[in-house]
Amino acid sequence: MKRQSSLISESVLIERLHQHDQQAFQWLYDQYSPALYGVVLRIVRDDDQAQDLLQDIFVKIWKNLESYDATKGRLFTWMLNVSRNTAIDALRSRKTQPSNEIRTDEDSVHIVDRQHNTEQPNPDHIGLQDVVKQLRPDRKELIDLVYFGGYTHEEAAEELNLPLGTVKTRIRAALHELKQLFKS
């Protein structure tokens, strides 16, 4: 896997990034921008806004590199969380402003979600796509809702009309399934 090989030098990369090295940044951008852009696009579902947000996100990452602690977690995970939080915040603030509101129906998120899932898979990750297809649909739906929709467990339970306990159990099971699928 392409990204896997780069993990070898992740500590070196982080060191360079802490020195605010321009080439290290370019490498970081080239390596991660498609994934982050894809996630942001998945959350906000608007090209223009996703592009603006991607800029904000990379500036944020650059300015907050000092707060990234390699002992607490993986770099890509940290970047993903920054991206998800930024995009979800933007989505929520858009929803609270009726004048900018495009989709008033919250269910539309999931309608688009399902449409989105039918799009052509990224050719770089065809193997992974096959793996994800093995994920049970009800579990996948929950992960997407929480991870890309920024739903809390309570919100997800309400959204899907399920008991909170079921949602929690299902999310845990979904993540473990995902873990096992990628491991094999």
Next chain:
Amino acid sequence: MNVAEYITSGILESYALGTVSDQERREVECLSSIYPDIRTEIDELSEALEKYALLQSVEPPAFIKNKILEQLEFPVSEPSIVRPMYPSEPLSGPTFRTTWLVAASVGLLLLAFSFFLFSRLRNNQESLASLRTTNETLQAESRQLTDWQKKQDQVTALLRQPGTRTLVLQGNDKAPKGEVLVFWNATSKQVVINASSLPQLGPDQQYQLWSLVDGKPIDAGVFDVAQSGRAVQQLNRSIARADAFAITVEKRGGSPAPTMSTLLAMQPVNS
């Protein structure tokens, strides 16, 4: 604390998905720094989500990169130091080549330098050899001069001794211009001559000095015509008595009896 129970409680999944409260997040991070098993579980969950996120990858428009770069400030960068970070690049290629180039250059330089040193060494050896020869020549001359000086000192000492007589032996018709000075001290029995004006002899001939005692000739030593600067030479015979001195030409090494036909000069002591 029961780590296994904590791992299966579901909190780590919530943490990985980012749905925990700030307090829960701090708790998880604290515990994961203490228990490696918790950290491993979080990493595995995160990695699964990373891979899931990678599936969403969409290439952003190219202009965004430049727009971001415009907004960022970079300190003076050092590109050459960063390069080795790229894992996909064939790092060993150029480095290997450069190493060889440097090694070869150093080798050539060393070779040239060795050659320079070698030629210097040879020059020095040559100069040393010629200096040694000169030195030996000078030493030999110095030794000769010292010897000569000793002899001269002895001669001078003899001449200054009381009782030394000086005789002038005039050459006869065989050596009309010949004149030999004989210095003789009867007490010390030493004889010294100054024979600079006699004609040169063949290589197999020498002059011989005789002392005449009661009409009998006694060998007083052989000598060559003195070279320039060697006018005075001491003869290695002890002469205690002499009525007269005579000089003949004899074969090299001298004769037991004088050849009368070659008599050159004769002078009585008490004339």
